[in-house]
Amino acid sequence: MCGIVGYAGDRPAWSVLLGGLKRLEYRGYDSSGIAVANGGEPYLMRAVGKLNALDDIVKGAPPEGATGIGHTRWATHGRPTELNAHPHKEGSVTVVHNGIVENYLSLRDELIKDGATFKSETDTEILAHLIEREHASNIPLEEAVRKAMLRVQGSYALGVISAREPGRIIGAKKECPLIVGIGDGENFLASDVLAVLDATKEVIFLEDDEFVTIEKESYTVKDADGKEIAKESRTINWSPAMAEKGGYRHFMKKEIFEQPEAVIDTMRGRLMEAEGDIFLGGFNTKDLDGIERIYILGCGTSWHAALVGKFLIEEFARIPVEVDLSSEFRYRDPLVGRNTLVIAISQSGETADTLAAIGKARKEGAKIISICNVLESSLTRVSDYNLMTHAGPEIGVASTKAFTTQLVAIYLLALYLGRRRNRRDQVLGIDPVRGIDQERGVELVQELLHLPHQIKEILENDDAIERLARAYTHNTDFLYLGRSINYPIALEGALKLKEISYIHAEGYPAGEMKHGPIALIDEDLPIVVLAPADESYPKMLGNMEEVKARGGRVIAVVNTGDTEAGTRADDVIEVPKASKYLTPIILTIPLQLLAYHIAAEKGTDVDQPRNLAKSVTVE
Ligand code: AGP
Numbered sequence: 001m002c003g004i005v006g007y008a009g010d011r012p013a014w015s016v017l018l019g020g021l022k023r024l025e026y027r028g029y030d031s032s033g034i035a036v037a038n039g040g041e042p043y044l045m046r047a048v049g050k051l052n053a054l055d056d057i058v059k060g061a062p063p064e065g066a067t068g069i070g071h072t073r074w075a076t077h078g079r080p081t082e083l084n085a086h087p088h089k090e091g092s093v094t095v096v097h098n099g100i101v102e103n104y105l106s107l108r109d110e111l112i113k114d115g116a117t118f119k120s121e122t123d124t125e126i127l128a129h130l131i132e133r134e135h136a137s138n139i140p141l142e143e144a145v146r147k148a149m150l151r152v153q154g155s156y157a158l159g160v161i162s163a164r165e166p167g168r169i170i171g172a173k174k175e176c177p178l179i180v181g182i183g184d185g186e187n188f189l190a191s192d193v194l195a196v197l198d199a200t201k202e203v204i205f206l207e208d209d210e211f212v213t214i215e216k217e218s219y220t221v222k223d224a225d226g227k228e229i230a231k232e233s234r235t236i237n238w239s240p241a242m243a244e245k246g247g248y249r250h251f252m253k254k255e256i257f258e259q260p261e262a263v264i265d266t267m268r269g270r271l272m273e274a275e276g277d278i279f280l281g282g283f284n285t286k287d288l289d290g291i292e293r294i295y296i297l298g299c300g301t302s303w304h305a306a307l308v309g310k311f312l313i314e315e316f317a318r319i320p321v322e323v324d325l326s327s328e329f330r331y332r333d334p335l336v337g338r339n340t341l342v343i344a345i346s347q348s349g350e351t352a353d354t355l356a357a358i359g360k361a362r363k364e365g366a367k368i369i370s371i372c373n374v375l376e377s378s379l380t381r382v383s384d385y386n387l388m389t390h391a392g393p394e395i396g397v398a399s400t401k402a403f404t405t406q407l408v409a410i411y412l413l414a415l416y417l418g419r420r421r422n423r424r425d426q427v428l429g430i431d432p433v434r435g436i437d438q439e440r441g442v443e444l445v446q447e448l449l450h451l452p453h454q455i456k457e458i459l460e461n462d463d464a465i466e467r468l469a470r471a472y473t474h475n476t477d478f479l480y481l482g483r484s485i486n487y488p489i490a491l492e493g494a495l496k497l498k499e500i501s502y503i504h505a506e507g508y509p510a511g512e513m514k515h516g517p518i519a520l521i522d523e524d525l526p527i528v529v530l531a532p533a534d535e536s537y538p539k540m541l542g543n544m545e546e547v548k549a550r551g552g553r554v555i556a557v558v559n560t561g562d563t564e565a566g567t568r569a570d571d572v573i574e575v576p577k578a579s580k581y582l583t584p585i586i587l588t589i590p591l592q593l594l595a596y597h598i599a600a601e602k603g604t605d606v607d608q609p610r611n612l613a614k615s616v617t618v619e
Helices: 013-027 051-060 104-113 124-135 141-149 251-257 259-267 285-289 300-317 352-363 378-382 401-428 438-459 462-470 484-501 510-515 537-549 583-602
Strands: 003-008 031-037 043-048 067-073 088-090 093-101 154-162 169-174 179-182 187-190 202-205 210-214 219-222 293-298 321-325 340-346 367-372 385-388 477-482 504-509 526-531 553-559 571-575
Touching: 003 013, 003 093, 003 154, 003 169, 013 031, 013 051, 013 067, 013 187, 031 051, 031 093, 043 051, 067 093, 067 154, 088 124, 093 104, 093 124, 104 124, 124 141, 124 154, 141 154, 141 169, 141 210, 179 219, 187 210, 251 259, 251 583, 259 401, 259 438, 285 401, 293 300, 293 352, 300 321, 300 340, 300 401, 300 484, 340 352, 340 401, 352 367, 352 378, 367 378, 367 401, 385 401, 401 438, 401 583, 438 571, 438 583, 462 571, 462 583, 477 484, 477 510, 484 504, 484 526, 484 583, 504 510, 510 537, 526 537, 526 583, 537 553, 553 583, 571 583
Parallel strands: 293 321, 293 340, 340 367, 367 385, 477 504, 477 526, 526 553, 553 571
Antiparallel strands: 003 067, 003 187, 031 043, 031 067, 088 093, 093 154, 154 169, 169 210, 179 187, 179 202, 210 219
């Protein structure tokens, strides 16, 4: 995934572009570049590595000009080198691109036969050639881009400038996000609203196959036939401060500490306390009443939320739920039909595998609900219903507040379905009545209302968790054990640790330990045991005994006041007692802090870990 920005106005373009790229750096960070034009040929500056490398070069000799485009890259075609960094220039045309040109080889062959020579290994350079070929025969830039893109299979968000049309930027979109920021005497193009938030909150979300021409005082959107389209702008209520670190050393830490507020934002306006029910605006109960089977899909952390969702929905609504990784679901032949509901979970709403998986389910007639954090993302546009998590921008590559708000959202949805199920069974006279009745619903809503305070309590233990983490920075392997609804949290704890600290970690269902992983146990393998006081607690104590008997080290996460676990564990982290259904959220917080402090102590790049991108928009 890459990030693109464009600017047309009166300010020095280099400064606006670097500011926008800084806020998009989470999208890709192996190289970056800008092209700034001052009425004629643009000046290109590119650098390998984090944005600081480009920043140093640009600030050393700032290019003059008030129009420009910029790019931060996460390599797909071609290694991260300066030559492969964007922008790419051919003749009078300069291009930045996010996406993949799938028919790259055939187009490249065709262009080489036409006499083209290539300087880079990227697919993007092909686009520069294709557009230039049209533009060189006196076709205006906007039309040249439209014509060229007809030849391209794949996905793209593009920003294009021409030395022959000063002050103008053309944007084009297909399957990659692209927005227009509308300013006062200046306009912007960007992959994400974060890039423009400090200048404007008025944005237009472009649809696939739309083309925009941006100048400092105007913008025009056209369809693929060149017909002008009237687009409505939307006002974004995120503040620029949400995209800043706000005094924290890393975005990840800031986002961990934002969780009490974030979960409140997910609940806001949705709890019907007296009725013990959930209000989900825009949902049509009739669409959901006949549902016989549910699939929950996601990737990475979002898949872990899906696994918790299975427990909640099956328990509250008594509907069979299957969970699948989007990347697996899209290539198998799942049993999906008109009575199937697919719940797609994605922070970004741009994950290629998840989009492909729901595309497949839709074709079979399934209804789609998305649980998503990004307004107007691709996922929200193709879903029947959207349950937005409202976590605010998540910049750290390791998902934290997005995950806990996904868990709150799936709890709300499960309760909503449970209450519907209960009413329907009563009306139909089914015995015994299933689902959640009003009394139980009231209890479940009340328990949820305690959650923000409980998260705050855990965050107050940050110093103690930091001290504990210091003792484990030299370990090279970790095992995380959890059972039942908390098994996915063992997976999530392990994923957090490995992605930001590069320590190998595995999550395991505790009952499976004796079927294999027990062979790994020795004094060098710390085992994080999730042991809240629920019905599996005695079994988790048993797991701890097994580890200790083999010389392993136990870090136990238990409820406050637990007196048993301490006698078996080397280290204990206490969390407040919550309802069984909210324990996954409660247990997640100390695991996030543990991973964060181990990584911060090791000095890894916590917010932008190597080889990862915030959302994976390619397969
Ligand atoms: C989370 O820490 C990861 N960086 C990653 O697994 C992520 O959850 C996954 O790529 C899915 O992203 P999405 O939620 O935006 O679809």
